[in-house]
């Protein structure tokens with residue numbers, strides 16, 4: 412079973428590379444059962460979005 | 474069309490913020506801004522109204538910043554990377570089973586997207602970025618702001634891919650904790666009833 416430490420590494424890596432099918436499913440399963448990791452993942456994704464918004468170039472880029 | 478220099482100057486604060494986050498050296502930042510301005514004025518015929526002036530200017534700034542990073546590469550001491558931070562951050566966050574410690578288990582942030590509209594949020598965000606160790610922040614910025622692929626960052630800095638992933642993970646974790654303390658915990662968070 413994947414633990415929180417491994418899950419938090421993968422939720423960062425999923426922003427940098429395509430996870431394998433197995434990694435993606437295991438992460439999904441873990442996050443669906445773990446509040447802490449579900450929140451951590453939302454926070455990491457929020458930071459990723461914030462970087463896109465930081466200079467307000469995102470809408471114009473499309 | 475002719476670009477009004479006062480329009481360029483109005484974009485200067487944002488350009489300075491951007492370049493500073495990457496270069497962290499006021500002198501290098503001023504050089505890059507000046508080069509960007511000169512290039513913009515010189516190549517203004519290449520500016521088509523299709524894209525906004527800011528987008529166009531930032532694409533020049535992006536390239537000038539990458540050049541400056543490459544020029545300064547000799548000064549980048551890769552060995553400081555490992556000293557930037559050790560791996561102890563994970564020991565603080567997780568117990569020996571790899572589960573969150575009670576105090577470090579992430580809470581939900583309430584309505585985070587609303588923060589994008591708040592000026593104050595962005596100064597906290599910048600402060601958190603500037604608070605990262607220099608090399609960690611540079612790699613994070615190359616990934617998120619300059620949109621380099623991880624493979625290219627590794628090549629550029631002679632790091633292994635897994636090394637890069639670890640550094641990016643650390644950067645995101647640090648930012649998460651910083652925003653949590655400096656921004657979201659002060660919001661009077663209430664547990665959502667979902």
Ligand SMILES: [Zn+2]
Nearest residue numbers: 414415445448
């Ligand atoms: Zn977990």
